[in-house]
Amino acid sequence: MDKPTLLLLILVLTTAGYYFGRKRSLDIVSGKVQELHSLPSYYGYYLAMWVGVPTLLLLLIWLGFEGAVLSRLVVADLPGELQGDSGERAALLINEIRNTMAGAGSGSGDPSIQAAANHYRHLQAVSDWLLSLGVIALAALGGWFGHRQIEVEQRARNKVEKGTMVFLIACSTIAIFTTVGIVLSVVFESVLFFQKVPVTDFLFGLRWSPQMAIRADQVGSSGAFGAVPLFTGTLLISFIAMVVAVPIGLMSAIYLAEYASPRVRTVAKPLLEILAGVPTVVYGFFAALTVAPYIRDLGQSLGLDVSSESALAAGLVMGVMIIPFVSSLSDDFINAVPQSLRDGAYALGATQSETIRQVIIPAALPGIVGGILLAVSRAIGETMIVVMAAGLSANLTANPLAAVTTVTTQIVTLLVGDQEFDSPKTLAAFALGLVLFLVTLMLNIAALMIVRKYREQYE
Amino acid sequence: MNSLLELKTAMRDERTEVKPAKRLGTNVSFDRDYGDTVGEVTASNARMVCRDVNVFYGPKQAIHGVNLDIGRNEVIALIGPSGCGKSTFIRCLNRMNDTIVGCRVTGSIQLDGQDIYDPQMDVVPLRAQIGMVFQKPNPFPKSIYENVAYGPRIHGLTQNKAELEEVVENSLRRAGLWDEVKDSLDQPGTSLSGGQQQRLCIARTIAVNPEVILMDEPCSALDPIATARIEQLIDELRMQFTIAIVTHSMQQAARVSQRTAYFHLGKLIEVGETAQVFTNPRHQLTEDYITGRFG
Ligand SMILES: Nc1ncnc2c1ncn2[C@@H]1O[C@H](COP(=O)(O)OP(=O)(O)OP(=O)(O)O)[C@@H](O)[C@H]1O
Numbered sequence: 174m175d176k177p178t179l180l181l182l183i184l185v186l187t188t189a190g191y192y193f194g195r196k197r198s199l200d201i202v203s204g205k206v207q208e209l210h211s212l213p214s215y216y217g218y219y220l221a222m223w224v225g226v227p228t229l230l231l232l233l234i235w236l237g238f239e240g241a242v243l244s245r246l247v248v249a250d251l252p253g254e255l256q257g258d259s260g261e262r263a264a265l266l267i268n269e270i271r272n273t274m275a276g277a278g279s280g281s282g283d284p285s286i287q288a289a290a291n292h293y294r295h296l297q298a299v300s301d302w303l304l305s306l307g308v309i310a311l312a313a314l315g316g317w318f319g320h321r322q323i324e325v326e327q328r329a330r331n332k333v334e335k336g337t338m339v340f341l342i343a344c345s346t347i348a349i350f351t352t353v354g355i356v357l358s359v360v361f362e363s364v365l366f367f368q369k370v371p372v373t374d375f376l377f378g379l380r381w382s383p384q385m386a387i388r389a390d391q392v393g394s395s396g397a398f399g400a401v402p403l404f405t406g407t408l409l410i411s412f413i414a415m416v417v418a419v420p421i422g423l424m425s426a427i428y429l430a431e432y433a434s435p436r437v438r439t440v441a442k443p444l445l446e447i448l449a450g451v452p453t454v455v456y457g458f459f460a461a462l463t464v465a466p467y468i469r470d471l472g473q474s475l476g477l478d479v480s481s482e483s484a485l486a487a488g489l490v491m492g493v494m495i496i497p498f499v500s501s502l503s504d505d506f507i508n509a510v511p512q513s514l515r516d517g518a519y520a521l522g523a524t525q526s527e528t529i530r531q532v533i534i535p536a537a538l539p540g541i542v543g544g545i546l547l548a549v550s551r552a553i554g555e556t557m558i559v560v561m562a563a564g565l566s567a568n569l570t571a572n573p574l575a576a577v578t579t580v581t582t583q584i585v586t587l588l589v590g591d592q593e594f595d596s597p598k599t600l601a602a603f604a605l606g607l608v609l610f611l612v613t614l615m616l617n618i619a620a621l622m623i624v625r626k627y628r629e630q631y632e
Numbered sequence: 633m634n635s636l637l638e639l640k641t642a643m644r645d646e647r648t649e650v651k652p653a654k655r656l657g658t659n660v661s662f663d664r665d666y667g668d669t670v671g672e673v674t675a676s677n678a679r680m681v682c683r684d685v686n687v688f689y690g691p692k693q694a695i696h697g698v699n700l701d702i703g704r705n706e707v708i709a710l711i712g713p714s715g716c717g718k719s720t721f722i723r724c725l726n727r728m729n730d731t732i733v734g735c736r737v738t739g740s741i742q743l744d745g746q747d748i749y750d751p752q753m754d755v756v757p758l759r760a761q762i763g764m765v766f767q768k769p770n771p772f773p774k775s776i777y778e779n780v781a782y783g784p785r786i787h788g789l790t791q792n793k794a795e796l797e798e799v800v801e802n803s804l805r806r807a808g809l810w811d812e813v814k815d816s817l818d819q820p821g822t823s824l825s826g827g828q829q830q831r832l833c834i835a836r837t838i839a840v841n842p843e844v845i846l847m848d849e850p851c852s853a854l855d856p857i858a859t860a861r862i863e864q865l866i867d868e869l870r871m872q873f874t875i876a877i878v879t880h881s882m883q884q885a886a887r888v889s890q891r892t893a894y895f896h897l898g899k900l901i902e903v904g905e906t907a908q909v910f911t912n913p914r915h916q917l918t919e920d921y922i923t924g925r926f927g
């Protein structure tokens with residue numbers, strides 16, 4: 174049996190387990206449910222667990238190791254001259270063999286490869302056979318054992334409860350391990366990069382030109398991996414974005430929370446939040462096709478030298494994108510300020526704007542700052558807009574009218590197209606990713622800590 | 633003051649069989665019509681004069697035709713069952729109801745002869761004249777010093793820093809808090825205990841030198857000792873201010889007030905000298921409330 178069929182079989186067996194478990198429990202007490210410790214369905218789930226869990230585990234483990242084991246067996250049987258000694262060569266061989274099996278092989282002319290492919294196919298069939306046998310045996314064993322366990326006094330409900338908990342833990346573990354895995358892979362690749370390019374060159378170098386020459390005698394034969402222009406570019410654009418987003422977001426939040434009538438509020442708040450739902454690529458071409466040319470023309474009419482892809486254009490549009498982050502969170506926090514504080518200020522004769530400026534904003538400030546930090550980390554990580562509107566030239570400049578590039582843009586350009594996976598150019602992307610990750614992580618942690626502290630204060 | 637309640641209870645027992653007409657009014661002169669309210673609505677030296685005050689929350693009427701004077705240097709207690717409109721009424725007196733959407737006030741309320749609901753009236757100085765202390769202490773998230781200095785600052789009451797410091801110290805002294813906080817004026821106001829916070833709020837209110845102080849259940853969040861402290865404070869403040877206090881504790885009303893007004897379902901049922909209202913209520917509803925038959 175192949176694997177999809179096997180999975181289906183497991184599901185069928187598990188369902189059967191449920192049915193027989195339930196039936197068994199009812200049989201034991203000859204239909205008098207009150208005498209059972211748990212409801213009959215729990216005995217069903219219990220038996221289903223005994224059938225389903227071990228077989229599924231076996232299937233997963235088999236899937237995990239089958240490829241590697243089979244490949245090793247096949248390679249070991251190849252004639253000596255093909256085997257070579259490096260791991261890379263073995264991987265290439267396996268690829269060739271698999272391709273041949275699929276009938277689309279490039280090296281199908283080689284008879285020994287052809288033989289190996291046949292061998293592989295044979296082994297695969299044996300493996301599938303073994304697996305089917307194992308699954309059926311395990312299902313039978315588990316079913317028999319579980320079935321025997323079912324008694325009047327058996328606490329099936331508690332066991333099912335435990336099983337559910339283990340399952341939930343497993344799910345969350347997968348999420349956590351995925352994160353850990355991503356972080357680790359980024360770290361490992363970065364370490365490889367830092368073996369080729371010193372950390373200090375990367376972090377403090379002022380020149381970014383990641384093109385590696387193909388031949389040693391070419392001009393600019395070695396790339397430069399000084400990331401400072403990228404950091405400053407990112408900071409410049411994020412700064413422009415925050416200059417746009419913080420005042421507008423904060424003011425609109427104040428208007429919505431303090432001045433707007435409930436009717437206006439119910440309409441305006443969702444409208445504002447729609448801004449957050451616009452796909453960033455839409456913002457991107459808006460920035461590249463509308464805002465950037467407009468700024469260039471405006472600059473020309475003022476006699477300024479504006480490049481057609483400017484930090485200003487990208488920053489402005491990114492700022493618009495971030496407005497709802499700032500306004501929505503600020504609005505929540507302004508609303509969370511207790512009415513009693515407003516009453517206190519009004520009762521002293523403060524006007525509404527005095528109350529807002531002197532009492533409400535200070536009270537909501539930690540939350541607002543947290544919201545702004547979240548928005549900053551969003552701005553730093555934003556890719557699409559800057560890819561489309563900010564340009565690719567790594568200028569070390571603070572001039573918002575010049576073209577700059579950002580960390581995310583460079584990651585994209587480094588990885589687009591044909592790549593060698595061990596060239597510094599490709600690995601540099603991971604190093605940049607690591608820096609980006611660390612910065613946004615720190616910003617997020619800081620923001621969450623501030624927000625949480627503030628929440629405790631008023632709840 | 634317990635003796636007062638005992639006295640009242642004893643009197644109730646005496647009077648149970650003879651149930652006189654609900655509205656005695658034997659020694660009350662009604663030269664004008666003040667609705668159904670029993671007792672002396674007017675005060676000889678009135679600071680605030682409320683006539684035919686109605687309050688609506690949207691279509692719902694919460695206060696029905698209340699007439700009441702609040703006299704100079706007196707403490708008037710507003711009592712009544714929950715939801716009868718005490719808070720609503722007291723918030724009318726400094727136009728705090730303006731901040732509630734859909735709340736409408738009709739009738740006239742005068743402070744020293746001036747209608748506070750006059751469209752010409754500026755609520756900012758008005759609220760400086762009529763201060764308010766709330767049920768839950770609500771110090772601003774600022775330092776103790778800044779909490780008290782806030783009012784004088786926004787009203788520009790002081791010329792320089794030294795004067796402001798003097799006002800802050802004076803207010804804290806009068807609120808009986810100075811000795812406890814004089815070494816920690818830069819600590820946040822929210823770090824004080826509940827009773828201290830409430831006294832801080834009182835200090836904040838008297839720092840702008842109001843003429844009338846409204847208090848809406850100022851002790852309901854406090855323990856008996858803090859309550860006693862604030863009651864003593866109210867008694868002292870009476871010398872300088874006119875005070876209206878909402879309370880659920882009849883003992884407290886009896887201890888701090890000179891006059892008592894009993895509200896029921898948005899109507900002012902009875903007003904009178906505190907001792908008289910508690911020992912000899914004239915209206916059946918007042919009597920029922922005071923003797924604990926409902927509310
Ligand atoms: N903001 C509001 N909107 C609508 N109705 C209100 C509002 N505030 C109070 N009310 C209504 O007005 C009536 C009087 O309420 P109020 O708060 O004045 O009672 P209270 O005497 O202070 O009660 P308590 O002793 O419980 O504080 C109640 O029926 C209440 O439901």
Ligand SMILES: [Mg+2]
Pocket residue numbers: 718719720848
């Ligand atoms: Mg109330």
